[in-house]
Structure formats: structure tokens, C-alpha cells
Amino acid sequence: MGRLEAIRQDFPLIVGRPDLVYLDSAATAQKPAVVLEALQQFYLHTNANVHRGAYALSMRATQAYEDARRSLARLVGAQENEIIFVRNATEALNLVAYAWGLHNLKPGDEILLSEMEHHANLVPWHLIAGQTGAVIKAIPITPDGRLDLDGLDILLTPKVRLVSLVHASNVLGTLNPVAQIAALARDKGALVVVDGAQSAPHLPVRVKELGADFFAFSGHKMGGPTGAGVLWGRYEVLQQLPPFLGGGEMINEVFVDHSTYTKPPQRFEAGTPAIAEAVALGVAAEYLMNIGLERIWEHDRELVQYALTRLDQELPEVCTYGPRTADRGGVIAFTVGGLHAHDVATALEQYGIAVRAGHHCAQPLHRKLGVAATVRASFYLYTTHEEVDRWVEALKKVRDFFKVWL
Amino acid sequence: MSLLDELYRETLLHHYKHPHNFGELAGATVDAQGDNPSCGDQVRLMLRLEGDTIAQARFVGQGCAISTASASMMTDLLEGKTISQALRLAQQFKAMIVEGSSPSPELGELSVLAGVHQLPARVKCATLGWNALEEALG
Numbered sequence: 173m174g175r176l177e178a179i180r181q182d183f184p185l186i187v188g189r190p191d192l193v194y195l196d197s198a199a200t201a202q203k204p205a206v207v208l209e210a211l212q213q214f215y216l217h218t219n220a221n222v223h224r225g226a227y228a229l230s231m232r233a234t235q236a237y238e239d240a241r242r243s244l245a246r247l248v249g250a251q252e253n254e255i256i257f258v259r260n261a262t263e264a265l266n267l268v269a270y271a272w273g274l275h276n277l278k279p280g281d282e283i284l285l286s287e288m289e290h291h292a293n294l295v296p297w298h299l300i301a302g303q304t305g306a307v308i309k310a311i312p313i314t315p316d317g318r319l320d321l322d323g324l325d326i327l328l329t330p331k332v333r334l335v336s337l338v339h340a341s342n343v344l345g346t347l348n349p350v351a352q353i354a355a356l357a358r359d360k361g362a363l364v365v366v367d368g369a370q371s372a373p374h375l376p377v378r379v380k381e382l383g384a385d386f387f388a389f390s391g392h393k394m395g396g397p398t399g400a401g402v403l404w405g406r407y408e409v410l411q412q413l414p415p416f417l418g419g420g421e422m423i424n425e426v427f428v429d430h431s432t433y434t435k436p437p438q439r440f441e442a443g444t445p446a447i448a449e450a451v452a453l454g455v456a457a458e459y460l461m462n463i464g465l466e467r468i469w470e471h472d473r474e475l476v477q478y479a480l481t482r483l484d485q486e487l488p489e490v491c492t493y494g495p496r497t498a499d500r501g502g503v504i505a506f507t508v509g510g511l512h513a514h515d516v517a518t519a520l521e522q523y524g525i526a527v528r529a530g531h532h533c534a535q536p537l538h539r540k541l542g543v544a545a546t547v548r549a550s551f552y553l554y555t556t557h558e559e560v561d562r563w564v565e566a567l568k569k570v571r572d573f574f575k576v577w578l
Numbered sequence: 579m580s581l582l583d584e585l586y587r588e589t590l591l592h593h594y595k596h597p598h599n600f601g602e603l604a605g606a607t608v609d610a611q612g613d614n615p616s617c618g619d620q621v622r623l624m625l626r627l628e629g630d631t632i633a634q635a636r637f638v639g640q641g642c643a644i645s646t647a648s649a650s651m652m653t654d655l656l657e658g659k660t661i662s663q664a665l666r667l668a669q670q671f672k673a674m675i676v677e678g679s680s681p682s683p684e685l686g687e688l689s690v691l692a693g694v695h696q697l698p699a700r701v702k703c704a705t706l707g708w709n710a711l712e713e714a715l716g
């Protein structure tokens with residue numbers, strides 16, 4: 173407990189709100205003080221544009237920005253020239269869709285997704301399929317919320333040019349065997365994209381071992397500020413990739429009627445980036461690595477098992493979704509009897525519990541689960557057993573309150 | 579009385595579990611959809627107008643207790659009202675929910691939803707059907 177209490181002390185919002193049980197870290201994480209300080213320190217002492225000024229302050233800003241890139245590279249086991257700063261996972265996935273998909277997909281080509289994808293890994297492909305005539309297919313899920321790999325052989329036709337999958341589900345908590353699927357997909361010549369929005373913040377990720385070509389994640393879900401996220405791309409693939417956005421910072425030479433583009437990663441960072449946010453995200457990455465991603469993952473998994481056990485034993489009215497194995501992340505989506513998720517969330521809020529209700533940007537998944545909406549509690553490195561207890565006790569009161577309506 | 583007790587009263591839960599005027603309306607002259615894309619709640623409102631008067635109002639959709647009960651009570655209230663009366667009710671309802679003004683007596687049992695004003699996250703639920711109404715008639 174000593175160590176966990178020390179971690180909690182690093183998060184000013186958590187320290188300042190003992191009344192609040194924040195169980196919505198899958199939507200966005202709380203920020204450690206070092207990140208908030210990094211933002212302020214940058215603006216107080218280092219602020220200048222990057223890669224431009226011929227003066228010391230600009231050199232320092234550039235250095236801080238490039239140091240952050242190095243931290244992010246270390247976090248996911250990549251080379252630093254493979255780390256592209258973007259706004260968030262959504263922008264990262266759109267970058268791949270537009271820079272790669274739009275130019276490489278032809279009518280009849282197939283894009284393989286899954287039924288548990290976040291809208292961020294569905295809608296960009298819908299847009300690209302609409303423009304290229306490519307066809308979208310999805311790996312189905314099993315009743316316990318895993319990817320159903322039985323039919324993968326059949327789904328992975330030679331027409332599949334791209335496979336894009338969520339690493340850790342933001343609803344089911346499932347950790348998908350991405351490396352296994354990536355190996356099969358690459359064998360067939362398909363490009364592999366991984367949505368790591370829920371994995372990079374919570375577990376050790378080694379992009380090279382995943383065998384993917386792209387890996388996308390958001391800084392704000394790992395304690396960084398909003399506005400800075402990462403697209404990792406395998407360097408050989410990035411080298412072949414045309415730019416997505418054009419403008420300053422990404423060019424080699426510009427003439428009135430044409431231009432040549434610089435190397436990755438700058439080729440994909442047009443315009444002035446979110447410099448302070450990227451620098452602070454680098455600090456968040458260092459913070460997580462200091463604590464240890466292995467430990468964070470263990471803490472997540474342990475809390476989930478503890479919570480599921482309590483729910484099973486004490487709240488038969490609660491239905492939880494997702495696998496019951498030990499390798500699932502700190503997310504529990506659930507429903508209570510016939511109650512609508514919103515009403516449950518509102519009731520929980522009266523007891524100081526902040527959870528999310530809705531489809532969590534995964535409508536196809538909810539359709540498959542046969543519910544319009546679920547309540548979702550999600551944990552992070554600062555979540556305690558005591559908070560899980562407060563949530564479960566509040567759920568009992570909610571159940572009692574709505575008893576006649578269950 | 580807690581906010582929960584105040585809001586989730588018998589009336590509200592009754593309209594949730596047994597919504598009035600629920601189902602398709604044959605011969606509808608007005609058909610409008612209210613969506614809350616952030617949570618997936620949907621209300622489809624159907625009206626049969628006779629001249630300037632709402633002869634019949636029905637709805638289908640799926641949603642939480644607040645959005646369903648609000649649409650159920652709204653359709654009860656709308657029947658027999660003129661278009662301008664209906665739009666006035668929509669204004670009064672939104673004033674109660676969004677601004678927190680005390681419920682106009684014309685809103686009848688919809689006043690049970692007044693507490694939603696204290697739940698900013700639920701304002702969109704309460705107004706879902708009403709937005710469809712304004713869309714349809716406005």
C-alpha cells in the first residue's frame with residue numbers, strides 16, 4: 173500500500189478530490205504533477221518554435237521536443253526516427269488511412285478489422301473504402317469477448333491488403349494476440365496496424381515484437397496532456413509513405429509549383445506541433461517507465477480480478493462483459509438488470525463514483541453484445557482496492573434503490 | 579430527499595417501464611428523429627397533424643429512463659395542441675431543464691424531470707424527444 177499511496181500523491185487532482193472515485197481512466201487518465209510542471213516549465217523557460225530559430229532558446233526547445241521523441245521511442249521499444257507526434261490515436265490511424273490506404277488500395281482489395289474496434293479504427297477505413305472501392309471485413313468475436321481466430325485462415329484472403337486491430341479493447345479489456353495475427357497477415361503480404369490506445373499506457377509494449385507496421389496511441393490516456401499522441405511506423409514503411417498533411421517542417425525544398433519532402437518522422441509533422449504537450453508527454457512516458465509498465469499491468473490485472481470476484485459473489489444482478497482469463501486489462505463494462513447504463517451511472521455519481529455510460533465509441537461491439545449501452549469502470553496505476561470497494565458498495569445501493577425496476 | 583429520490587420517482591419509472599404512445603404511427607404526417615450520438619440513445623417521433631393541430635403523437639426508440647419517460651410524457655401532452663402551443667411547451671421544458679427555471683404548470687407531470695437540471699450529463703437525455711419535436715415543427 174505504501175507504494176500505491178505514494179503514487180497517488182503524484183496526482184494532484186486525485187489528492188484534491190478524496191470524495192471522488194475516478195473510474196474513467198480508459199477515457200482519459202489523470203495527470204501526475206511532473207507532467208503539469210513540465211508544461212509550465214516549458215512555457216516559462218524553453219518556449220520557442222522547433223527546428224527553426226537560429227538562436228539558443230529555439231535550439232533548447234528543439235532539444236526538449238526531440239528528447240521527448242526519444243522517451244516515447246524507449247517506451248514502446250522503437251527507434252526514435254520512427255516516432256511521429258500526432259494529436260491522438262485517432263489522428264494516428266487517420267494518418268495511416270490517408271497516407272497509405274488512399275494510395276495503395278484498389279477496388280476489391282480488403283481491409284480486415286474486428287468486431288471489437290473503437291470507432292477511431294473503423295470510421296477512417298469507412299472513409300477510405302468509400303474513396304477506393306476497398307471492402308471492409310471484420311474478425312468476429314467469441315461469446316466471451318475474444319477475437320474468434322478459427323475462421324482467420326478464410327478471412328485472410330490474398331485480397332487482404334491491410335489488417336488493423338485493437339491491441340487492448342476499451343470495452344472488454346481483452347488483450348488480443350496481435351503478434352500471432354500480425355505474423356499470419358504479413359505472411360500474406362498485408363500491412364498490419366495496431367490501435368494501442370489502451371495498451372501503451374497499461375502494459376509493456378515492444379512494437380518490434382508485435383510484428384506490426386504501425387502502432388497508434390494517445391498521450392492523454394497515459395498521463396500526458398491532451399493534444400499529443402504518437403504514431404509509430406516501421407522505418408522502411410515510413411520511408412515509402414507520402415505525406416498526409418503538407419506545410420512547414422515537412423519539406424526538403426519548395427518551389428512555387430512543387431516540393432520535395434523531408435525524411436520521416438518530420439515528413440509527417442507538418443506545421444508547428446504541440447511542442448509543450450509533446451515535451452510533457454515525454455515526461456509522462458518517463459514517469460511510467462520509472463514505475464515500470466510491468467508493475468502497472470500487474471496492478472491493473474489484479475484489480476480487475478478482485479473486482480470481478482466481488483461482483484460475481486455479491487451482485488448477481490450485474491452482468492459483466494469480456495473474458496474471464498487473467499490476461500485482461502483494467503476495464504470492466506457491465507449492466508445492472510434491465511436498467512439503462514445512464515441511469516446506473518447517474519446513480520453511481522451520487523455516491524461519488526465517476527464512470528462512463530454509453531457505447532464507448534464501439535457501437536458494432538455493443539450491437540454484437542446485444543445491448544445499446546453499458547456502464548464502464550476503468551482502472552489505472554493510481555486506482556486502489558478501497559476505491560473498487562467503494563464502487564461495489566455503491567453499486568449495491570444503486571441496485572437496492574432501483575430494486576423494483578430491475 | 580436525495581437527488582435520486584427526487585428524480586427517479588414513481589411517475590418517471592412508470593413512464594420508463596410502460597411508455598405511453600409507444601409504437602409506429604400509421605398515417606403520420608411528421609416524422610423526426612432525435613439522436614444522441616455520444617451514447618446511442620434514439621427517439622423517433624411521429625405526429626399526425628390535422629390542420630394546425632396535433633391529432634396524435636407516438637414515438638419509438640431506445641433510451642434510458644429519463645429520455646424514454648420524457649418522450650412518453652411529451653407525447654401525452656402534445657395531443658390536441660396546436661403547433662405553436664407545442665413549440666411553446668418545448669421552450670418551457672428546456673427552460674426548466676437547461677436553465678433550471680421553475681416548471682411551468684402547463685408542463686404537467688413533466689415537472690418530475692426538473693431535477694435533471696442538476697445533472698448536466700443528463701440534459702441531453704431529457705431533451706432528446708423535444709429536440710426531435712422542434713426539428714419537426716420548427
Ligand SMILES: Cc1ncc(COP(=O)(O)O)c(C=O)c1O
Nearest residue numbers: 260261262290292342367369390
Ligand atoms: C481502443 C481505443 N482506440 C482509439 C481511441 C481514440 O483515442 P483518442 O480519442 O485519444 O484519439 C480510444 C479512446 O477513446 C480507444 O479506447
